[in-house]
Amino acid sequence: MTKRSEIVLAGSGGQGVLLSGTLLAEAAIQEGSNVVQTVSYGIATRGGTSMTEVIIDDDEIVFQQVEKPDVVLAMSPEAMTKYEGRAAEGALVLYDTTLVAERQGENLRGFPFTDTAVKLGNVGLANIVALGFLCGASGILSRERLEAVISERFSEPRRTANLTALRSGADAAAEALARV
Amino acid sequence: MTYATGQQYLKDGVLPHMWCPGCGIGVMLRACLRSFEELGYRNEDTVVVTGIGCTGKLDDYVVTHALHTTHGRALACATGIKAAKDDLHVVVFMGDGDSVTIGGNHFLHAARRNIDLTAIVINNFNFGMTGGQFSGTTFNGAITQTSAYGNPERQLDICALAEVAGANFVARSTPWHVDDLSALITEALSRKGFSLVEVLSPCPTHFGSNNKMKKGTDMLGWLKERTMPVDLYRSKSPAERAGIFPIGKLVDRCEPDFAARYAEVGAKATGN
Amino acid sequence: MKNYASLLQGNEAMAQGALYAGARFYAGYPITPSSEIAQECSKVMPKLGGVYMQMEDEIASMAAIIGASLAGVKSFTATSGPGFSLMQENLGLAIMGEVPCVVIDVQRSGPSTGLATKPAQSDIMQIRWGRHGDQELIALSPSSVGECFSLTVEAFNLAEKLRTPVVVAADEIVAHMRENILIPEPGEVEVFDRRKPTGDPAAYLPFGPAPDGVPPISSYGSDYIMHVSSSMHGPDGYSNNGPDNAARQIARKNSKFEHHRAEIVKTRTYEADDADVLFVTFGTVTRAARAAARTLRESGVRAGVLQLITVWPFAEEAVAEFGGRAKTVVVPEMNYHGQLAGEVKKVLGAGADVRRVNSWNGQIITPRDILRAI
Numbered sequence: 063m064t065k066r067s068e069i070v071l072a073g074s075g076g077q078g079v080l081l082s083g084t085l086l087a088e089a090a091i092q093e094g095s096n097v098v099q100t101v102s103y104g105i106a107t108r109g110g111t112s113m114t115e116v117i118i119d120d121d122e123i124v125f126q127q128v129e130k131p132d133v134v135l136a137m138s139p140e141a142m143t144k145y146e147g148r149a150a151e152g153a154l155v156l157y158d159t160t161l162v163a164e165r166q167g168e169n170l171r172g173f174p175f176t177d178t179a180v181k182l183g184n185v186g187l188a189n190i191v192a193l194g195f196l197c198g199a200s201g202i203l204s205r206e207r208l209e210a211v212i213s214e215r216f217s218e219p220r221r222t223a224n225l226t227a228l229r230s231g232a233d234a235a236a237e238a239l240a241r242v
Numbered sequence: 243m244t245y246a247t248g249q250q251y252l253k254d255g256v257l258p259h260m261w262c263p264g265c266g267i268g269v270m271l272r273a274c275l276r277s278f279e280e281l282g283y284r285n286e287d288t289v290v291v292t293g294i295g296c297t298g299k300l301d302d303y304v305v306t307h308a309l310h311t312t313h314g315r316a317l318a319c320a321t322g323i324k325a326a327k328d329d330l331h332v333v334v335f336m337g338d339g340d341s342v343t344i345g346g347n348h349f350l351h352a353a354r355r356n357i358d359l360t361a362i363v364i365n366n367f368n369f370g371m372t373g374g375q376f377s378g379t380t381f382n383g384a385i386t387q388t389s390a391y392g393n394p395e396r397q398l399d400i401c402a403l404a405e406v407a408g409a410n411f412v413a414r415s416t417p418w419h420v421d422d423l424s425a426l427i428t429e430a431l432s433r434k435g436f437s438l439v440e441v442l443s444p445c446p447t448h449f450g451s452n453n454k455m456k457k458g459t460d461m462l463g464w465l466k467e468r469t470m471p472v473d474l475y476r477s478k479s480p481a482e483r484a485g486i487f488p489i490g491k492l493v494d495r496c497e498p499d500f501a502a503r504y505a506e507v508g509a510k511a512t513g514n
Numbered sequence: 515m516k517n518y519a520s521l522l523q524g525n526e527a528m529a530q531g532a533l534y535a536g537a538r539f540y541a542g543y544p545i546t547p548s549s550e551i552a553q554e555c556s557k558v559m560p561k562l563g564g565v566y567m568q569m570e571d572e573i574a575s576m577a578a579i580i581g582a583s584l585a586g587v588k589s590f591t592a593t594s595g596p597g598f599s600l601m602q603e604n605l606g607l608a609i610m611g612e613v614p615c616v617v618i619d620v621q622r623s624g625p626s627t628g629l630a631t632k633p634a635q636s637d638i639m640q641i642r643w644g645r646h647g648d649q650e651l652i653a654l655s656p657s658s659v660g661e662c663f664s665l666t667v668e669a670f671n672l673a674e675k676l677r678t679p680v681v682v683a684a685d686e687i688v689a690h691m692r693e694n695i696l697i698p699e700p701g702e703v704e705v706f707d708r709r710k711p712t713g714d715p716a717a718y719l720p721f722g723p724a725p726d727g728v729p730p731i732s733s734y735g736s737d738y739i740m741h742v743s744s745s746m747h748g749p750d751g752y753s754n755n756g757p758d759n760a761a762r763q764i765a766r767k768n769s770k771f772e773h774h775r776a777e778i779v780k781t782r783t784y785e786a787d788d789a790d791v792l793f794v795t796f797g798t799v800t801r802a803a804r805a806a807a808r809t810l811r812e813s814g815v816r817a818g819v820l821q822l823i824t825v826w827p828f829a830e831e832a833v834a835e836f837g838g839r840a841k842t843v844v845v846p847e848m849n850y851h852g853q854l855a856g857e858v859k860k861v862l863g864a865g866a867d868v869r870r871v872n873s874w875n876g877q878i879i880t881p882r883d884i885l886r887a888i
Contacts, residue, residue: 125805310743318574322581511560
């Protein structure tokens with residue numbers, strides 16, 4: 063039985079979902095998995111929709127696109143509209159309640175990623191808060207592995223800021239899971 | 243001092259050359275090869291780059307390294323040669339078509355980069371090789387094979403273009419002023435950065451015959467009348483300057499060339 | 515170097531492949547979706563003593579890499595369809611002057627600006643036939659980040675071996691995709707360098723006859739003086755308009771590709787030997803076809819894939835062999851006209867069951883899209 067995860071991260075251009083995907087993929091490589099990250103974006107660097115898919119598999123990844131996501135992260139109302147339905151197909155859909163109206167339903171889990179980032183002093187860290195939440199809620203990768211990847215990529219003071227954001231997201235996921 | 247002939251750069255058995263009687267290309271080539279000799283150029287270290295047109299045939303007469311390129315792209319090819327191997331002497335020969343008509347963009351950017359090339363432009367005011375059609379340097383009103391009722395467009399000033407684009411050295415001369423021409427070519431070759439020598443040239447076969455100057459001497463006389471040493475030119479009123487080409491050294495600057503600036507980039511990249 | 519694989523984007527992998535092959539000169543004009551190649555080169559080249567030049571357009575970019583290569587430096591450029599169109603004239607010069615160099619075309623959806631951030635495979639015919647005159651051009655097409663690296667190294671090797679430009683025909687998907695890849699250590703993968711002239715410099719003929727059609731190539735600054743011309747030339751490189759000479763030169767310039775055909779034309783098969791349904795693919799779409807073939811095998815249909823790693827020259831032998839055995843041949847490709855399907859039909863004949871699966875709206879072809887054609 064091989065371990066395979068298909069993850070979709072979607073939001074607006076400038077929110078950093080592509081970077082979150084890259085960090086996820088790098089962490090998976092360190093665990094010895096094969097990864098494919100594909101991106102889809104518009105012509106604007108800021109605004110517009112931005113989406114990245116990450117597939118993690120112990121075996122060779124033949125088709126490079128996600129066909130049946132295990133986890134979806136929706137960072138904008140548009141992304142939520144597009145991917146909300148995946149929850150019914152079994153995907154865990156995580157969304158940012160700062161930007162997306164809260165809703166109830168199986169496999170839906172909201173958290174204010176953007177508000178949390180603002181409280182940490184940098185709205186630009188919402189993607190990392192979300193990444194921490196995603197890893198905590200889905201169990202796809204260990205928090206330690208993601209911390210290692212972040213530590214490798216960023217130098218101070220960004221390293222500490224990103225690690226704090228990741229941990230706050232992961233802690234929130236752990237709390238949410240404990241409540242369930 | 244022995245008299246420089248430039249013979250060692252000239253291919254055996256190619257004379258008489260292909261250019262029309264009265265054409266300025268032969269005079270320019272001779273001046274240029276003599277300058278090579280005066281500067282001690284080795285054939286092995288010299289690359290002659292040409293475009294397309296009458297001037298573009300020039301590489302067939304030399305025994306240095308050579309690249310005969312596509313129309314208008316001589317400077318872009320030469321840029322690659324020089325940027326890859328800075329110790330070469332890269333000399334680019336173009337006509338008015340190559341340099342500022344089809345190749346105008348490359349001309350602007352070679353001058354802007356101030357890449358260490360010497361560009362020698364034969365401007366004979368029309369496309370000679372294809373039979374005498376108007377080019378970007380043909381005067382308004384001139385008769386050519388594609389402007390039977392007079393050229394509706396205006397001519398481009400090649401030297402002014404090189405100046406505003408950032409060339410280190412810009413000069414203009416004619417085959418009538420052959421000694422000045424030789425001296426200017428020698429100076430252009432010895433300067434760092436982008437150097438341009440515009441050689442106003444007779445084309446009695448096409449431009450001349452279409453514009454009441456059938457003989458080479460007619461056109462030479464016309465060039466003599468239409469030119470003026472730059473110092474004198476600058477003392478004249480705008481009305482007196484009309485229709486006159488200033489000749490001599492027009493721009494003389496010592497800005498760092500592309501290689502010098504790229505070396506700074508390399509030093510930053512490697513932390514040296 | 516890290517002891518685990520790194521996550522690399524296709525564009526970065528192509529840049530790394532070029533550097534691995536020894537390229538030390540890049541000239542280009544940024545264009546989506548190839549720009550990361552320029553960006554990577556602008557960072558790395560100055561560190562390696564190489565040159566990154568941002569030219570005024572793609573015409574100049576192609577010209578500059580020709581000049582640099584003739585000065586003895588392995589050179590390349592990268593672009594997308596519109597820029598590739600601008601390079602066509604000087605690609606003709608590189609073919610005529612027999613100048614080794616590599617051009618990466620990251621295909622996007624067109625025509626013109628089109629869907630500039632979306633993938634396509636619609637440049638295949640312009641790569642092969644977009645130029646003037648009688649000429650041959652090699653094109654390799656990667657389907658993964660790993661192939662982005664390895665095929666770029668291979669493109670340089672073929673360029674150097676045959677004294678010819680080689681195209682890497684990538685697409686937006688593979689160019690922007692990230693995968694884990696282990697970059698080989700220096701020496702691990704063969705890197706071929708151009709054959710240089712020997713003997714008496716005065717007797718050197720840059721366009722003379724050679725057993726495999728490839729004369730040795732000098733470089734500017736060498737004692738072996740080299741005259742290179744866009745005009746028809748004799749063995750010495752000087753203008754020669756004689757019909758016999760022209761016939762010999764054009765025949766020799768094209769014969770190189772016949773002599774080296776076995777090294778040039780590469781394919782890969784996936785369960786194609788007994789395939790009743792054969793997918794003929796190139797580039798990223800190969801992956802969707804492999805997934806579709808696997809699904810068919812699971813349901814008892816003998817399906818397989820023939821991947822054309824080399825798109826040009828066309829792998830007629832492999833298409834005839836595997837396509838001839840199959841009952842149905844399916845050609846999925848991201849273009850409207852079925853550019854590859856036309857070539858497959860040409861080989862298999864009018865009677866063969868050759869089906870097309872095309873996408874031209876910038877959307878990726880999925881295994882489901884392909885299965886629908888069966």
